[in-house]
Amino acid sequence: MKRILVPVDFSIQSENALKTAAYYGRTFDYEIVAVHMLELSTAMMNNSNTTKETVLYLKLAENKFNEFLDKDYLKDVKVTPILKHYKVFTELNTLYNEEKIDLVMMGSKGATGFKEFLIGSNAQKVIRHSNVPVLVIKDEPLDHGFKKAIFACDFTDDSIGPYKRIKEFCDFIGLQTKMIYVNTPGKSFLSSAEMRNTVKNFFDKANNNSDHLEDVSYISDYTIEAGITNYAKSYDADIIIMTTHGRSSFSQIFDHSITEDVVNHVNIPVISFKILPKSERK
Template sequence: MKRILIPTDFSKYADQAIEAGAQIAKKNNAEIVLIHMLELPGQSNDAVTGETSIPAIMLFKQKADEILKSIKDRPYLKGIPITEVILLDNVYKGIATYANKNDIDLIVMGSHGSSGFEEIFIGTNTEKVVRLSNIPVLIIKQEVDQLDIKKIVFASDFSKEIKKPFLELLKFAKIFNAKLKLVMICTPNSFKSTTAAEKIMKEFVAEFDMPDYSMETYNDTNIEKGIINYANAKNADLIALCTHGRTALTHFFSGSISEDLVNHTSRPVVTFKI
């Protein structure tokens, strides 16, 4: 892991992501790219000839540049190579496009507690970054004094299409020397016997050089509650999910499970694209 992209809107939630990203960067001798998106009125048509004048755009850019430079001077970023980027673009498209074109290994984003996204991360922006980005996205939910990831819960249906992103998860777990807790959530609408679920999971992991790990099934009323309750029961440091590029989460994670999960858990969440 050499380059970590951290979008910032200068909110305290983005600052939490920067602190977490700094800890990961120090573990990997990685560079941090701080990116601020200037999404201005009239931009969807023409930012220059629309509602925002060129002097106003330059003023916004100058102020953003000053703040980014002040962020670089924070003590916890000392010794980490920092690149500052300001782009005039749609927030989620700009973040995903920059990450995909600039050899970014991880995107770290901040969000507001367990009650939704704030500032540039309101609503579906984070969901769309996850959906568009080919890069893993780590979502930080609260202030992190020490990002000590020792237990990672990975919830899945363990289908064939999960194999490629699962390899990325194994690399991520290796960075932290973390134990993987693999779980298949069984609900009334997607029930499997323990024997059937264990068979699927054992056949899945047999193809990989596995680190320290365990496998379990967990019963709950729905997938989202099952993941959250299982992660709470195991006191997990991180929840890992696989996402689909077209329709958020596929198969096991249908509908808006990813967005709901991120909104309703206080734990960090990392997503890997199928």
């Protein structure tokens, strides 16, 4: 059985993710691992004088968590609730490994402007550190599943591994997927022939049939983010699929993540797949 981890903070956004996860739990036999991250100070955890207060806080949190999970749409789905004292999102990777998580599904209302520059969104932080795919649900739950997706790919060698994992995921859930290449002005600009040659070489290296060349749409826009979001609207996509290197927050200042920008700004779900370092690739 595959396992979906859903971070729960009792917000409407986390409930949207939970409802979406419930659909996939029923339809594809996924188990939901719901995790609530407690915000207990180190002093409270380590000070023996506050033991009773800590126990009471934990009990209240547990009761609230159980009440939140007592929903009709979860009745026929296997749900495992977990309370963790995590303070930073990098620690979630430990939980992914311990619980053998296949997919993270979380809600988000995004971030813009000064807030985005300084701290970003929680979804952005999870994407940056997660070694498993992260599906971000926005304004509405997708409790009827996804039908149409666009996969924005740069068709470089780094994207071959994620492409294979994405194809397996889409085939498993029956997701109709359209791959797109976004061509922008500047040093990365390619002619039509160069784009098609890049895509053909990609499929050849990925051991896939070059007939898939005809399944790729070539988009021209001023930025990659604009190309992705504009095509998603015209294609009436339910979800956007992207890859990410998961750069650190410091490096984001100098070389920001397009995936995180899209997650923060669009109003439809986005799923990201990590590009693994060369040392971790099979």
